[in-house]
């Protein structure tokens with residue numbers, strides 16, 4: 123099995139798909155000559171040329187719209203947002219055009235588009251460059267929302283997203299681009315709406331996704347040493363949601379902690395908690411708990427940033443309380 | 447442009463006049479149905495602006511694309527979308543052009559390359575650039591025509607769309623239908639430079655500006671821009687001055703303008719102009735009256751069709767939220 127970085131896995135997924143289908147192109151700021159602000163599209167301009175790897179001016183609303191228009195007539199664009207923070211000036215296009223076009227046109231104009239780029243918190247980038255938008259986009263019917271953690275998931279899910287006939291919000295994690303992981307040789311696809319148990323356990327389920335797993339998995343490791351067996355469920359796919367996978371794990375462990383990098387209020391974890399209490403209430407041995415980013419814009423100071431995010435310590439402390 | 451004088455020479459004017467009259471009658475019927483509560487939501491009428499849509503769209507080929515705003519009835523009819531399915535859509539029936547999912551502001555017809563019907567002011571401009579982008583990408587030779595109002599020329603999406611279309615030399619014709627009001631805001635309170643086409647200079651693209659009261663004049667000018675786009679010479683920004691005789695939407699009494707102003711513009715009613723031209727070149731009043739009767743009948747039939755059609759089944763609520771993967 124090959125060991126790839128997260129960015130190499132994404133690059134491989136896009137390259138393979140573009141080799142197969144001439145309707146696919148990649149568009150965004152710095153994706154071509156600069157080879158991607160995070161180097162995700164390294165080598166792609168040389169391989170596919172300027173016709174298919176297209177540098178844009180700084181105009182997110184404009185090029186998101188261009189992608190959607192092109193998708194209306196059968197092309198399959200991949201639109202890179204340098205980071206999801208800047209998708210906010212394009213959010214009108216994503217929500218009002220991409221997500222609804224198929225519905226408004228009664229199925230005449232599906233929008234097979236992937237919006238992808240770096241998301242999430244970290245790196246002391248402060249309030250405007252350090253935030254998670256999974257919950258925002260998950261709110262919208264017509265969109266699909268993915269947030270992979272491992273290189274292998276990133277590869278398999280990006281390929282699925284590119285082949286999907288719907289607009290997909292593919293949120294990569296800025297701090298994960300360099301992380302390494304085994305990616306099986308040969309082509310494979312990971313279906314949307316399938317969670318993955320990243321660690322088996324019996325006493326409590328932690329539900330999480332994307333970069334927050336960086337804290338969750340080591341915490342589970344340490345807890346195991348204390349004799350506490352935690353199951354870690356990686357959602358990977360926020361919308362569609364793997365309801366069955368969640369409920370199966372909850373019925374097995376009877377306790378749930380949801381860890382997310384986004385904010386608490388109206389955060390996606392609240393939706394997961396609602397699902398569990400509705401469908402598996404009788405299986406719960408204690409209230410569902412959540413650990414989220416603190417209810418503040420991201421501070422710059424290193425200590426404040428750290429304290430505002432979920433952490434190994436917070437998770438361990440919370441699990442110990444819940445197991446007692 | 448030399449004015450054709452003989453009856454034969456004006457046969458094409460008759461066809462353009464027929465399309466304009468169909469729009470007028472269709473919308474008069476929609477206004478009536480709206481007042482009776484049969485049509486819901488916003489309903490923006492095109493009455494007064496017919497020469498722009500009909501003239502511009504008649505300069506296109508079937509393979510070309512049209513992107514419209516929420517004021518889309520006129521553009522849709524000019525493109526030849528079925529009055530029956532449009533009226534049924536206004537009624538929210540399952541036989542509507544988008545089976546009751548869209549209503550007045552969201553007509554779409556893939557077979558006719560009619561690409562909506564968009565409700566966010568200016569948001570559709572970059573979509574149009576994207577459709578034109580796809581034509582260039584594939585080399586299919588199609589041109590995209592995008593309509594918008596002068597109000598839309600002030601939103602960021604307009605500038606981004608224009609700049610992208612310009613740097614990539616997209617086959618796009620941008621038509622600002624300047625009816626001098628964005629809802630209740632007159633142009634002088636919203637535009638630093640009143641002629642929107644002047645902004646073409648900012649993107650180094652071609653521009654044109656005409657009055658939109660003569661349908662053939664509109665066609666000739668748009669044709670120049672369409673041909674330029676088809677030759678690969680990039681987009682054109684046109685302003686076509688016009689006037690809407692009704693309020694912004696059915697719920698707008700249009701108190702922000704004077705009766706004198708309205709009357710002045712009604713002198714330039716594009717239908718009356720075309721009718722006069724037809725009469726002076728040998729068409730008989732009876733021929734025109736007969737045509738009007740046929741159109742009225744078509745419209746009546748479409749109302750009847752809409753009335754009699756069923757509502758969409760409740761089971762369709764979740765249909766088309768997502769496209770199928772094949």
Ligand SMILES: Cc1ncc(C[n+]2csc(CCOP(=O)(O)OP(=O)(O)O)c2C)c(N)n1
Pocket residue numbers: 517565566567594595596597598599625627628629694
């Ligand atoms: C982004 C956005 N802001 C506001 C509105 C509400 N609105 C709908 S039409 C309109 C006026 C637009 O005027 P103009 O572009 O000149 O077109 P016209 O109606 O004159 O054809 C406004 C303000 C909207 N639909 N979208």
